[in-house]
Amino acid sequence: MKLNEVESxxxxxxxxxxxSFNTIRTGRANASLLDRVLVDYYGSETPLKSLANISTPDASTIAIQPYDKTSMGAIEKAISLxxxxxxPSNDGVTIRLNIPPLTSDRRQELVKLAAKYAEEGKVSVRNVRRDAVDSTRKQEKSHEISEDEARDLQDKIQNLTNKYTSKIDDLLTQKEEDITTI
Incomplete structure (x- = not known):
């Protein structure tokens, strides 16, 4: 496994x-909250953002204007589920989502959820490291690379792992700040 593949x-x-962090509510309206919403549109699961224009007219409202007015009911159902x-509240033209202020308990739950997503990200990075180190060891055993080259490569892989896990930690710190700021 090449180093640039590992980094990628x-x-x-x-x-x-x-x-994953973008799907967590922070108390402010954000269109990315709806990124994972799939609508049953004529028998196929379609992402909401490809069926409607999503905007945030103010800090506590998300407005959804479907391109096809007949899909309004399906969009409302998908959001509810x-x-x-x-x-969702529907006025015939636009579907509005009012974002209520978060309670302190809910904020703590969201911080825990963000920590869970961060840990999943770190596990993914560590899995990439494990696979790369295994590949390096196999190359060493089959005498494709020397023992020194293998150690050097493993050090570089570990440095990349440290770099990307710290990036995830930074993202988590930023997200926790967003969630806990009122």
């Missing part, structure tokens, strides 16, 4: 963690 895989793990915990 670790970057992807960090990006996936960031996307999703895990975001918001109730």
């Amino acid at each position: 895989s670790m970057k992807k793990a960090v990006e996936a963690t960031q996307r 999703s895990d975001i915990g918001l109730t």
